[in-house]
Amino acid sequence: MDELSAAVIAGASPDVLESLPVPAEYNAAHLRAEDVGIFSGVEDKDVRKTIHLGRVPMPELAPDEVLVAVMAAAMNYNTIWSATFEPLPTFNFLRHYGKQGGWAARHDQPYHVLGSDAAGVIVRVGDGVRNWKVGDHVAVATAHVDDQEPLTQHDGMLGHEQRAWGFETNFGGLADYAVVRASQLLPKAAHLTWEEAASNPLCAGTAYRMLVSERGANMRQGDVVLVWGAAGGLGGYAVQFVRNGGGIPVGIVSSDEKAEVARKLGCELVIDRREIGEISADPDVTVAAGKRLGKIIRREVGEDPNIVFEHVGRETFGVSVFVARRGGTIVTCGSSTGYQHTFDNRYLWMRLKKIVGSHGANLYEQHQANRLIQRGKVMPMLSAVHPFQETGEAARAIQLNEHLGKVGVLCLSPAAGLGVTDPALRARIGEDRVAPLMTA
Structure with a gap:
């Protein structure tokens, strides 16, 4: 372990952190360009074969970036897409981005450091960073945007240069260190552990924009909201936002275990998919x-539902359009069962329904979601924690849908349960409520 990592783990002061050298290399979960094509003709694209753990070179820091010593990270399905090179190799993203030249050229490498969720300690700040300093405890939001692009000033998610960090960019969070734009940073919730804090940004921010933001469904008090996958990462945050906002969450789940989780999160009605019968x-x-x-x-x-929270895709989208009430909204952020959707358009146009596409969250939406997390109003959907050496196994569990909620990975943190700096708030909330899936 390098000196700087050891100092972070020991809780060294900012002065000490600044005095220690940044290592020339660091440990990271990464893909290798030479593996592209390895799954050609293979039915089981086992991500453990392509996620490598090892040393990669430390990149230079741009003026608007910080270097975060990553204490913990969390898995997302985009890591599965990356590691299976589907729907296309993410090296294509890095190559395209690198063609811009300048600081973007660093991202075009024969390796790709994965990870779109992280929490840790800032150990270096670029010359142009104003509001953050060495020693700050942070969580990292996923949206990697160009703040000099006009559309970004209207909505960060509309900018042409908006990218998913660690998926469409390099130097992501499944590593000892991560390179992060200052516009991605959020203050870590003081009552949460490193792994709990790392599990929130991508899914919580996405669910917030989908439901609460005026750019999404703009949910109102009393709205009936149907949530597919109500015990999952996205769905679990959605249920909490609906409940907090005075809505009526109706959850759809696929097992008795997940039904219990959905009820614990606050679903007023839980429906097992088996009750619905065949869906296609x-x-x-x-x-x-x-x-x-x-x-x-x-x-x-x-x-009938005012809003349908949709991310399953091809398998369920037609049902979502059908079941929304007259004038209702179907808000979608993904398609885990396929991108090519079919639905009977009569039920959309003749009943004046709306389909809203939603992707990630801008910094303000992330800030608002994080504020609720900091105040203990929204709980982490963390369900399992793996040591860094088991990153491939963690990804495989997600690939096989063997998980609940979010799966965490310890990076520099030597054990689970560390990082809490406000134990009093944690005690007031209650240990069983702080991370409900860990005690489910």
Whole structure:
């Protein structure tokens, strides 16, 4: 272990951290360009074969960036896409970005350091960074934006140069160190452990924008909100935002275990997918499933959903369009079962429904979501923690859908449970509520 890492773990002062040299190399979970094509003709694209753990060169820091000593990170499905090189190799993203030249050229490497969620300690700041300093405890938001692009000033997610950090950029969070733009930084919630804090930004920010933001569904008090995957990472945060905002969360889950989690999070109604029967993209099957689902919701809640929180994609999208009430909104941020959606457009146009595309969250939305987390109003969806050496196993569990909520990875943190600097708030909230999936 290098001197700087050891000092961070020991809780050294900012002065000490600044006095120690930045190592020339660091440990990182990364892909190698030479592996692209390894899964050609292979049915089981096991991500453990392509996620490598080892040393990579330390990049130079741009003026608007900080170097974060990563205490913990969290897995996201974009790491699975990256490690299977689907729908295309992420080296294509790095190559395209690198063509801009300047600081962007650093990202085009024969290796790709993964990870879009992290929490840690700032150990260096670029010359242009004003609001952050060495020693600050931070969580890292995912949106990597160009603050000199006009559209970014309107909404960071609309900018043409908006990228998902650690997916469409290099030097991500599954490592001892991460290179982070200052516009990605959030203050770490003081009552959370490193791994709990690392699990929040991507999914919590995405769910906030989808539901609460005026750029998403703009949820109101009393709205009935149908949440697919209500015990998952995205869905679990969605349920909490609906409940906090005075809405009525209706969760769909796939097992008894997940049903219990959804109820614990605050779902007013939990529906097991088996109650709905067959679901597919076939038009006749879609309408039949939509009728069965709508009947259950109307029987138990009394009305159709104002909002459908959709991220499953091809398999469920037609049902989501069908089941939303007249004038309702289907808000979507992903398609884990396929991107090519089919639905009966009559149920959209003749019933005046809206489909809203949503992606990530801008810094203000991330700040608002993080403020709720800091105040203990939204809880981490962390369900499991792995040591860094098991990063591949953690990714494999997500690939096989063997997990609940979010899966954490310890990077520099020597053990789970560290990083809490406000134990009094944690005690007031209650240990069983702080991380509900860890005690489920």
